[in-house]
Amino acid sequence: MNIIVCIKQVPDTEHLHEVTINPESNTLNRTGIPSIINPFDSNAVEEALRIKEKLGGKVTVMTMGPPQAENALRETLAMGADEAILLSDIKLAGSDTWATSVALTRAIEVIGDYDLILFGKQAIDGDTAQVGPEVSELLAIPLITYARKIEILDGKIKVERVLEEGYEVLEAKLPCAVTVTKEINEPRFASMRGILKARKQEILHWNLEKLKVKEEEVGLKGSPTQVIRIFSPPPRPKGEMIEGENTEEKVAKLLEKLKSHRII
Amino acid sequence: MDFELNEEQKLMLEEVKKVCSEKIAPQAEQVEKEGRFPRLMLLASMDLFGLVIPEEYGGLDMGFLTWSVIAEEISKACATTGLSFGANILCVYPIMAFGNEEQKKKYLTRLAKDSIGAFGLTEPEAGSDAGSVKTQAVKKNGKYYLTGRKIFITNGGEADIYVIIASTDPSRGARGLSAFIVEKDTPGFTIGQHFDKMGFKGLPNVELVLEDCEIPEENLLRREGAGFKVAMDTFAAGRIGVGIGALGVAQRALEEAVKYSRERVQFEKPIASFQAVQHLLADMATEIEAARLLLYKAAWLKDQGKPFEKLASMGKYYASRVAMDSTVKAVQIFGGYGYTTDYPVERLMREAKLFEIIEGTSEIQKNIIALKVLKEYK
Ligand SMILES: Cc1cc2nc3c(=O)[nH]c(=O)nc-3n(C[C@H](O)[C@H](O)[C@H](O)COP(=O)(O)OP(=O)(O)OC[C@H]3O[C@@H](n4cnc5c(N)ncnc54)[C@H](O)[C@@H]3O)c2cc1C
Ligand SMILES: Cc1cc2nc3c(=O)[nH]c(=O)nc-3n(C[C@H](O)[C@H](O)[C@H](O)COP(=O)(O)OP(=O)(O)OC[C@H]3O[C@@H](n4cnc5c(N)ncnc54)[C@H](O)[C@@H]3O)c2cc1C
Numbered sequence: 342m343n344i345i346v347c348i349k350q351v352p353d354t355e356h357l358h359e360v361t362i363n364p365e366s367n368t369l370n371r372t373g374i375p376s377i378i379n380p381f382d383s384n385a386v387e388e389a390l391r392i393k394e395k396l397g398g399k400v401t402v403m404t405m406g407p408p409q410a411e412n413a414l415r416e417t418l419a420m421g422a423d424e425a426i427l428l429s430d431i432k433l434a435g436s437d438t439w440a441t442s443v444a445l446t447r448a449i450e451v452i453g454d455y456d457l458i459l460f461g462k463q464a465i466d467g468d469t470a471q472v473g474p475e476v477s478e479l480l481a482i483p484l485i486t487y488a489r490k491i492e493i494l495d496g497k498i499k500v501e502r503v504l505e506e507g508y509e510v511l512e513a514k515l516p517c518a519v520t521v522t523k524e525i526n527e528p529r530f531a532s533m534r535g536i537l538k539a540r541k542q543e544i545l546h547w548n549l550e551k552l553k554v555k556e557e558e559v560g561l562k563g564s565p566t567q568v569i570r571i572f573s574p575p576p577r578p579k580g581e582m583i584e585g586e587n588t589e590e591k592v593a594k595l596l597e598k599l600k601s602h603r604i605i
Numbered sequence: 606m607d608f609e610l611n612e613e614q615k616l617m618l619e620e621v622k623k624v625c626s627e628k629i630a631p632q633a634e635q636v637e638k639e640g641r642f643p644r645l646m647l648l649a650s651m652d653l654f655g656l657v658i659p660e661e662y663g664g665l666d667m668g669f670l671t672w673s674v675i676a677e678e679i680s681k682a683c684a685t686t687g688l689s690f691g692a693n694i695l696c697v698y699p700i701m702a703f704g705n706e707e708q709k710k711k712y713l714t715r716l717a718k719d720s721i722g723a724f725g726l727t728e729p730e731a732g733s734d735a736g737s738v739k740t741q742a743v744k745k746n747g748k749y750y751l752t753g754r755k756i757f758i759t760n761g762g763e764a765d766i767y768v769i770i771a772s773t774d775p776s777r778g779a780r781g782l783s784a785f786i787v788e789k790d791t792p793g794f795t796i797g798q799h800f801d802k803m804g805f806k807g808l809p810n811v812e813l814v815l816e817d818c819e820i821p822e823e824n825l826l827r828r829e830g831a832g833f834k835v836a837m838d839t840f841a842a843g844r845i846g847v848g849i850g851a852l853g854v855a856q857r858a859l860e861e862a863v864k865y866s867r868e869r870v871q872f873e874k875p876i877a878s879f880q881a882v883q884h885l886l887a888d889m890a891t892e893i894e895a896a897r898l899l900l901y902k903a904a905w906l907k908d909q910g911k912p913f914e915k916l917a918s919m920g921k922y923y924a925s926r927v928a929m930d931s932t933v934k935a936v937q938i939f940g941g942y943g944y945t946t947d948y949p950v951e952r953l954m955r956e957a958k959l960f961e962i963i964e965g966t967s968e969i970q971k972n973i974i975a976l977k978v979l980k981e982y983k
């Protein structure tokens with residue numbers, strides 16, 4: 342089983358509120374904010390490692406991002422991934438989900454030999470949940486989203502897919518793309534040996550030339566969506582505390598207010 | 606001189622901090638209140654059992670300084686987990702230092718992976734006076750038969766591999782002691798009484814009952830009569846570990862006290878604004894830093910192959926005192942809430958006391974330090 346896992350580096354959730362918006366350029370200002378691996382992507386890496394440990398094969402982790410995304414890749418090597426690829430090129434900057442998916446697809450085609458491609462169900466910053474589905478379309482392979490359990494059968498994959506109420510069981514032929522939920526597993530901590538090994542391991546850097554994509558297919562130029570305006574929602578107006586001697590009085594005042602606003 | 610951790614140590618520490626905050630610390634209260642054995646296997650899965658074990662036996666050969674930096678973090682998150690983890694060293698070290706090739710291959714590889722270790726010296730009549738061990742090892746047909754009782758043994762029952770001190774020649778006293786590697790399932794080896802303690806309720810401290818416990822000859826460490834030396838050297842190295850355990854408890858007390866004193870408001874001000882409280886924090890922080898430096902130096906000397914015993918005794922003696930003082934101060938800063946079990950500082954205070962007792966009491970440490978000093982400056 343050769344498994345490719347696509348991961349995205351995102352701002353640490355604990356620091357998400359520190360991300361500011363640059364209203365001039367319609368971009369997010371993330372400098373100085375610690376990054377983590379998109380949490381669902383850690384589940385994807387863990388699942389890939391578990392499948393490999395059972396069936397043998399190779400786990401390749403890939404991300405498109407700036408040079409510091411190397412740290413995220415190194416973390417996955419420490420967990421036990423075999424190879425890491427960073428798609429990094431100034432011309433990729435400003436890619437929307439479509440252009441991101443084009444770049445990832447080309448990279449997957451360069452790798453060539455794969456049975457399974459894993460994604461997180463969505464990125465916690467972009468939140469579109471589009472990249473996995475788009476890549477599978479571009480590669481023309483089956484897609485199963487929101488996996489909570491994966492089983493590899495002979496040339497096939499069996500997946501429990503989370504629904505609003507319950508789950509459904511689906512089967513698809515390999516190669517196949519799957520996006521995973523948090524429920525699927527608990528990502529391991531890196532072992533000390535893994536950390537020491539990952540420190541010395543080479544991370545492959547691929548640019549547009551290596552991906553054989555044209556400049557106009559990716560980056561801002563290759564992005565059909567344009568961000569017109571980006572803004573923080575206005576802060577919620579402050580609530581009003583209802584004062585009173587005791588609970589009964591407070592409840593009475595509240596009822597009065599609700600009535601006067603014709604809410605009840 | 607360089608006080609900076611290297612890149613490898615930093616990366617390892619970062620991951621250990623993560624496991625401590627996500628898994629170890631959240632369980633500390635349960636480990637104490639339910640007397641549950643801590644999750645040592647989680648640490649084993651991260652290769653942490655093999656930190657000081659040479660690479661040829663499956664370890665990482667990172668030395669005692671790296672071990673110390675990591676163990677402080679574990680002890681800070683949960684002192685019981687830290688001490689249980691530390692007690693492994695008392696089994697690893699004597700095999701590393703005194704074992705032959707066969708013994709190292711057989712046992713260190715297991716201890717580096719996921720076997721829990723323990724060390725058994727103390728007996729009802731032999732505590733500080735370690736030379737007066739009564740457990741007997743009688744040799745018959747190429748086998749040793751051990752009979753006697755060990756008490757207080759940390760990790761006892763959970764451990765797979767034990768290093769046990771017994772007398773092969775009672776007429777020679779301390780010089781007649783020998784050290785044996787004993788496996789858990791050996792016939793004649795049973796776990797007796799569990800000791801109920803002031804703190805560390807999740808840490809097994811048990812009686813080992815040995816009745817004609819049959820040990821193959823090849824499980825003797827070094828030679829007959831080397832047992833006292835094995836025990837003393839093991840304690841010397843172990844003192845770094847116990848000192849680090851105390852340091853973790855002290856550091857936790859400081860961090861809890863700082864946090865609480867900033868949040869608790871009295872007389873319309875956070876209590877951290879009162880100088881009397883600030884001075885408690887200042888003393889804690891200063892003493893903790895001093896204890897850390899003593900212990901790091903002991904570990905560094907050990908890693909350099911230099912005499913480290915004096916510094917290890919100083920570090921253990923001082924860090925355990927600092928842990929006691931700091932936890933008492935922390936309870937004071939928490940006021941009435943500090944005396945309740947709703948906050949962790951009362952537990953820390955109960956835990957701190959142990960460090961002044963095990964691995965040689967504070968009095969014994971001072972005896973050792975004084976002997977060294979009297980020799981050094983004569
Ligand atoms: C016009 C426009 C401009 C943008 N410009 C920038 C910009 O300059 N800088 C910037 O950081 N973002 C930019 N973005 C956001 C960026 O395009 C998206 O974050 C990215 O395409 C992924 O979408 P998402 O975050 O919604 O991921 P989702 O589709 O929610 O992610 C699902 C899964 O896809 C995989 N995945 C997602 N992104 C990557 C990746 N980069 N590498 C590997 N796997 C991945 C992961 O497995 C992830 O769990 C821009 C978006 C738009 C629309
Ligand atoms: C929780 C716990 C875990 C333990 N784990 C282990 C373990 O894993 N393996 C193991 O072998 N043992 C273990 N022990 C035993 C521990 O090491 C002993 O309790 C310790 O060495 C003290 O011995 P003692 O209890 O017999 O005290 P004693 O030796 O009876 O000491 C009583 C008092 O007399 C003082 N004293 C004794 N001799 C002198 C002297 N010469 N000069 C000045 N003062 C003196 C002591 O300092 C102390 O204050 C553990 C004990 C506890 C409580």
